[in-house]
Amino acid sequence: MSxxxxxxxxxxxxxxxxxxxxxxVEVHDGEVVLDIVHRLQAxxxxxxxxxxxxxxGKCGSCSAEINGRPRLMCMTRMSTFERSETITVTPLRxxxxxxxxxxxxSFNYEKAREVPAFVPPQGVAPGAYRxxxxxxxxxQEFRKCIECFLCQDTCHVVRDHEENKTAFxxxxxxxxxxxxxxxxxxxxxxxxxxRKRTAQEEHGLGYCNITKCxxxxxxxxxxxxxxxxxxxxxxxxxxxxxxxxxxxxxxRRRADL
Amino acid sequence: MATGTEPPRLTGVHDPSRAAIAARHLxxxxxxxxxxxxxxxxxxxxxxxxxxxxxxxxxxxxxxVSPFYSPCLAENCQEMxxxxxxxxxxxxxxLSPALLILVFPLGFRLTCYxxxxxxxxxxxxxxxxxxxxxxxxxxxGETRFPLVLQNIHRYFFYAALPVAGILTxxxxxxxxxxxxxxxxxxxxxxxxxxNIALIWAYTLSCHSCRHIMxxxxxxxxKHPVRYRLWGWVSRLNSRHMQLAWASLISVALCDFxxxxxxxxxFTDPRFF
Ligand code: SF4
Ligand code: SF4
Ligand code: FES
Ligand code: FES
Numbered sequence: 001m002s003x004x005x006x007x008x009x010x011x012x013x014x015x016x017x018x019x020x021x022x023x024x025v026e027v028h029d030g031e032v033v034l035d036i037v038h039r040l041q042a043x044x045x046x047x048x049x050x051x052x053x054x055x056x057g058k059c060g061s062c063s064a065e066i067n068g069r070p071r072l073m074c075m076t077r078m079s080t081f082e083r084s085e086t087i088t089v090t091p092l093r094x095x096x097x098x099x100x101x102x103x104x105x106s107f108n109y110e111k112a113r114e115v116p117a118f119v120p121p122q123g124v125a126p127g128a129y130r131x132x133x134x135x136x137x138x139x140q141e142f143r144k145c146i147e148c149f150l151c152q153d154t155c156h157v158v159r160d161h162e163e164n165k166t167a168f169x170x171x172x173x174x175x176x177x178x179x180x181x182x183x184x185x186x187x188x189x190x191x192x193x194x195r196k197r198t199a200q201e202e203h204g205l206g207y208c209n210i211t212k213c214x215x216x217x218x219x220x221x222x223x224x225x226x227x228x229x230x231x232x233x234x235x236x237x238x239x240x241x242x243x244x245x246x247x248x249x250x251x252r253r254r255a256d257l
Numbered sequence: 258m259a260t261g262t263e264p265p266r267l268t269g270v271h272d273p274s275r276a277a278i279a280a281r282h283l284x285x286x287x288x289x290x291x292x293x294x295x296x297x298x299x300x301x302x303x304x305x306x307x308x309x310x311x312x313x314x315x316x317x318x319x320x321x322v323s324p325f326y327s328p329c330l331a332e333n334c335q336e337m338x339x340x341x342x343x344x345x346x347x348x349x350x351x352l353s354p355a356l357l358i359l360v361f362p363l364g365f366r367l368t369c370y371x372x373x374x375x376x377x378x379x380x381x382x383x384x385x386x387x388x389x390x391x392x393x394x395x396x397x398g399e400t401r402f403p404l405v406l407q408n409i410h411r412y413f414f415y416a417a418l419p420v421a422g423i424l425t426x427x428x429x430x431x432x433x434x435x436x437x438x439x440x441x442x443x444x445x446x447x448x449x450x451x452n453i454a455l456i457w458a459y460t461l462s463c464h465s466c467r468h469i470m471x472x473x474x475x476x477x478x479k480h481p482v483r484y485r486l487w488g489w490v491s492r493l494n495s496r497h498m499q500l501a502w503a504s505l506i507s508v509a510l511c512d513f514x515x516x517x518x519x520x521x522x523f524t525d526p527r528f529f
Contacts, residue, residue: 011276011278013276013277015274017277018276018277019277020278065283065388067283067284067285067286068282068283068284068285068388068389069284069286069387069388070387070388085285088283088285090276090278090283091276093270093275093276093278093388094270094275095275096274096275097274097275097276103276132476132477132478134477134478134484135475135476135477135478137477154387154388156383156384156390156391156396157396157398159269159270159388159390160268160269160270160384160390160391160393160396161268161269161395161396162268162269162272162274163268164396181475182475183475184475184476184478204400206398206399206400206405207396207397207398207399207400208398208399209373209374209377209383209398209399209404210370210373210374210377211374211377211378211383211384212374213384213387213388216387217387217388226464226494226495230370230464231464231467231468231472233408234411234464234465234468234472234473235468235473236408237408237410237411238473240408241408241409
């Protein structure tokens with residue numbers, strides 16, 4: 001069992017302003033950044049605001065930026081840093097700050113509401129849904145999402161351009177569109193909702209330039225860009241830019257592949 | 258009153274609603290290394306291939322033809338016995354014939370999802386690295402002209418297939434010797450074999466290919482063959498970046514090898 005003193009810089013403040021404050025705090029073997037933040041609360045800064053819940057990387061509450069990288073505090077081991085290193089912890093920098101390490105992530109809930117829900121197929125009672133495993137494999141990867149919004153925070157489309165927030169749903173919710181468009185039972189098409197088209201026209205898929213930062217930070221290791229965003233872009237191409245596919249669909253009337 | 262001296266409107270990480278942190282980023286790792294290496298690698302290839310494409314010389318040393326000049330589509334092409342001479346353009350084309358064919362592989366790679374990532378990050382700093390603020394005041398991504406044209410990538414994929422086919426034919430021809438007799442092999446044959454394997458692997462690992470094979474389906478269970486194909490392409494696709502670099506290097510190496518032979522700098526070691 002070993003113990004040492006680590007240097008931390010933590011952003012403290014609120015919407016009116018704030019700054020990085022220095023702290024020296026004790027670290028024990030096996031601890032994670034969230035443990036240290038809790039020790040600070042207990043010993044030096046009892047009013048430090050921080051959001052957390054499960055301490056197991058499953059609730060998505062403790063998202064922050066550690067040494068400039070969006071991460072979960074509860075999943076960032078202290079052993080990954082040099083003992084001499086100063087560790088900087090700030091709130092997510094793409095969302096409005098509330099206080100200290102807590103940000104207002106309601107942007108994400110608004111975007112979630114903008115994606116039309118699963119459309120139940122006609123004539124199949126809810127309990128009678130049957131799906132093959134191979135048909136849901138792809139969506140199941142996306143269902144691992146813990147809604148930590150680290151991907152939304154890192155995506156430069158909104159992180160670096162506040163004005164794009166209205167037009168762009170962000171990787172998490174474009175992935176939701178992809179999930180529904182790949183869903184074997186979703187009846188959006190029959191109900192007159194073309195998810196391939198709305199991905200482009202309403203959720204801002206074209207803003208994504210596939211630079212993969214969302215994939216880089218996802219704590220669940222979801223291949224957001226390769227498995228959701230690029231396939232969705234290809235699906236949008238089918239609709240908008242590919243006359244061959246468009247013609248084929250017209251002639252054969254096979255909307256549902 | 259606009260005085261022309263007021264500070265630029267703050268946006269992005271400096272938006273007034275966000276935590277007040279002056280630094281554009283707080284990363285302490287060497288985040289600049291990857292974009293710098295990428296940009297240097299791409300730049301090196303651009304310089305090299307521009308020189309070779311415009312050179313219009315030293316691209317054939319029997320039985321090897323440089324992949325930059327194959328198929329050779331104009332009348333001013335060097336005669337390559339049994340080789341990829343396809344005089345589609347006739348005599349009016351006076352420039353290097355490489356320019357005619359390179360448009361296709363160039364377009365394929367330029368619109369490739371991986372290369373897009375590489376040059377958006379490496380050359381355009383959009384973004385330079387994750388959570389490092391980009392220097393641009395405005396951003397519309399691929400929603401507008403010209404970048405909206407990236408959506409035609411799949412047509413370049415279709416075009417890349419016959420090109421890869423012809424390079425495969427060229428590779429078969431390397432089993433001849435310089436008197437055009439079959440059943441021989443030299444060091445160049447090996448290089449060409451490695452190159453064509455990488456070219457095919459890169460081409461087939463394309464995201465558009467993955468989509469065409471089966472990605473666009475909703476019910477894999479109803480299309481077992483396409484599901485299989487999609488599975489294979491997906492496995493290759495997860496290596497798309499590595500294949501993009503490996504095939505870029507191998508194609509340049511093959512061309513350089515032909516250059517060395519054709520310019521008489523080096524003699525091809527023959528195995529049999
Ligand atoms: S890949 Fe697209 S969605 Fe993901 S971070 Fe980059 S721009 Fe944003
Ligand atoms: S996709 Fe990954 S990074 Fe984005 S919210 Fe879900 S778990 Fe977090
Ligand atoms: S506290 Fe739940 S993910 Fe960190
Ligand atoms: S070749 Fe790279 S995605 Fe198509």
